Amino acid sequence: MSTDEFDGGEFEESEFESEACAYTDYSSGEAHDEYPKTGEGATGTERKVWDALYEVEDPEMPVSIVDLGLIYGVEVVDDVARVEMTLTYTGCPARDMILNDVRCAALAAGVADAEVTLRYSPPWNVEMVTEDGKRDLREFGLSV
Amino acid sequence: MRFDPSTRGDGPETGVECPYCESTNTVRDHPKGPGLCRSMHYCEECEQPFEQFG
Numbered sequence: 487m488s489t490d491e492f493d494g495g496e497f498e499e500s501e502f503e504s505e506a507c508a509y510t511d512y513s514s515g516e517a518h519d520e521y522p523k524t525g526e527g528a529t530g531t532e533r534k535v536w537d538a539l540y541e542v543e544d545p546e547m548p549v550s551i552v553d554l555g556l557i558y559g560v561e562v563v564d565d566v567a568r569v570e571m572t573l574t575y576t577g578c579p580a581r582d583m584i585l586n587d588v589r590c591a592a593l594a595a596g597v598a599d600a601e602v603t604l605r606y607s608p609p610w611n612v613e614m615v616t617e618d619g620k621r622d623l624r625e626f627g628l629s630v
Numbered sequence: 631m632r633f634d635p636s637t638r639g640d641g642p643e644t645g646v647e648c649p650y651c652e653s654t655n656t657v658r659d660h661p662k663g664p665g666l667c668r669s670m671h672y673c674e675e676c677e678q679p680f681e682q683f684g
Contacts, residue, residue: 546665574667612667612683624649629671629682 515611522555522614531562534595535569542587545580549622551588555614558605565598572610641669646682648673656680 525536539557540550551557551571559570569592573581585602592600612630615623620630643658653675660670663681672679 574665623683627649627678627680628668629646629649629680 515609515613517613518608521558521608522552522616522619523557523559524552524616525557525560528560531565531567531595531597532560535560535562535567535592535597535600538591538595539569539588542584542591545583547623547626547628549615549619549626551584553616553619553622555610555616555619556584560592562597567592567595567597567600569600569602570605571602572605574610576606641682646671648676648678649680650678651676658682 525533525539528536536552536557539560540552542551543549544551544554554574556573557569557571559568561568569588571588573584578584581604585604589600589602592602615630623630641658641661644656645654646656646658647654648656648671651673653673655674656671657674658669658671659679662668663670668681668683670679671682
């Protein structure tokens with residue numbers, strides 16, 4: 487498994503305690519001021535990338551990954567899309583699948599290339615799910 | 631040998647809101663569902679099983 491994503495200070499500064507993912511413990515967290523990021527106000531190609539990401543659903547639940555609050559940022563520079571995102575937990579078995587889906591979605595929005603970077607800071611929690619996401623989760627039979 | 635701490639089962643055992651009928655007359659069936667952050671519940675009102683997220 488590649489550990490490229492774990493390089494850099496952000497990971498060390500995060501509150502995440504272990505880099506191993508043998509066991510992951512879920513605890514509810516607090517809402518963030520800046521999250522979830524939903525692409526509100528995005529224009530041009532960035533808008534198209536956000537729209538494409540809304541079409542990507544979680545492999546387990548019929549909810550957009552944007553509404554789940556997994557996308558932390560979208561930037562398009564020189565026709566290359568850079569997407570920063572997180573996963574609901576570090577040991578997520580669908581990691582590669584989701585990263586590939588996100589990259590393909592960004593490419594389909596019409597950029598020359600797309601880079602997807604994982605971040606675990608701030609750690610995701612259920613408060614990052616948007617109101618639309620909570621509605622979709624309830625329809626799916628999940629109490630949030 | 632160490633036990634998987636995720637099976638500890640913290641969280642409410644009753645009173646979780648049913649996603650179908652919004653009743654809180656519910657009981658927890660199991661502390662863990664198909665994902666680490668989900669637990670299994672049952673609604674006494676509409677007699678449906680459901681999961682809680684978070």
